[in-house]
Amino acid sequence: MLSQLHPLWAWITDNAIVVGGLASIGHVLIWGIAMQVAVSDARALRRPSILIKHGKARRLDSPCMISNMGHGVVFVESIIARLETDQQTLTCDITELADEDTRQQPSSSEEDRTDKGDTDKGGGEEEGELVTRMGPLNSMQYMKASNFDRIISHAAQQHGLTLDSDYTVRGSDETLKAIEINLIIIQATEKRPIGARRRFNLARDDRRQWLIVPESNNTHQLYSWRQRRALDQWRQEININSL
Numbered sequence: 001m002l003s004q005l006h007p008l009w010a011w012i013t014d015n016a017i018v019v020g021g022l023a024s025i026g027h028v029l030i031w032g033i034a035m036q037v038a039v040s041d042a043r044a045l046r047r048p049s050i051l052i053k054h055g056k057a058r059r060l061d062s063p064c065m066i067s068n069m070g071h072g073v074v075f076v077e078s079i080i081a082r083l084e085t086d087q088q089t090l091t092c093d094i095t096e097l098a099d100e101d102t103r104q105q106p107s108s109s110e111e112d113r114t115d116k117g118d119t120d121k122g123g124g125e126e127e128g129e130l131v132t133r134m135g136p137l138n139s140m141q142y143m144k145a146s147n148f149d150r151i152i153s154h155a156a157q158q159h160g161l162t163l164d165s166d167y168t169v170r171g172s173d174e175t176l177k178a179i180e181i182n183l184i185i186i187q188a189t190e191k192r193p194i195g196a197r198r199r200f201n202l203a204r205d206d207r208r209q210w211l212i213v214p215e216s217n218n219t220h221q222l223y224s225w226r227q228r229r230a231l232d233q234w235r236q237e238i239n240i241n242s243l
Contacts, residue, residue, distance in 0.1 A: 050196035195222035
């Protein structure tokens with residue numbers, strides 16, 4: 001057995017410099033891969049993960065919930081709804097869409113104000129004052145972006161469409177197809193805005209009642225360079241429309 005290993009040992013001895021060099025390169029490659037994995041994990045931890053989801057089963061009057069599932073704080077700058085029909089797409093900003101249950105009432109104590117601040121977004125202190133959902137969202141915190149039926153009605157109204165009580169377009173054969181919720185988010189570690197998007201199809205059940213059906217199981221996170229350019233364009237359009 002030892003006689004069989006003797007030629008191999010002799011070769012290693014004669015080529016000690018080459019073997020040492022290869023071993024050093026191997027160590028460098030291993031450390032490089034380890035560092036790349038560590039950096040990727042660190043970026044993944046810093047990168048926010050936003051969840052857009054419906055509540056109360058799939059009814060049209062269910063709330064649209066937005067949750068920050070990441071580890072860091074994000075700043076919700078804008079919430080944009082895109083209502084799709086079989087003929088057109090209607091886009092509107094719902095960041096300051098007022099609902100009865102999103103008006104923050106004056107609290108009787110500082111403790112009440114703290115409790116409200118955990119999930120409510122808005123700074124209105126008087127009834128009827130328009131609130132805003134713009135603001136920071138901590139890790140594992142959630143907020144409500146109005147109800148889907150309210151969002152749909154608002155988007156249609158902003159573009160001159162009138163919906164009947166069964167959410168059909170009055171005086172037209174135009175049919176509702178889907179509602180898409182888009183977020184523009186600012187994070188301290190990112191130079192440009194990031195975003196999230198989820199599309200919900202509108203369908204009727206056996207009783208002709210409208211349902212919200214998510215098109216995919218996950219919320220799409222908008223991180224790529226091309227997606228961020230689109231977010232910049234959305235911001236410009238919002239600023240122009242608000243003038």
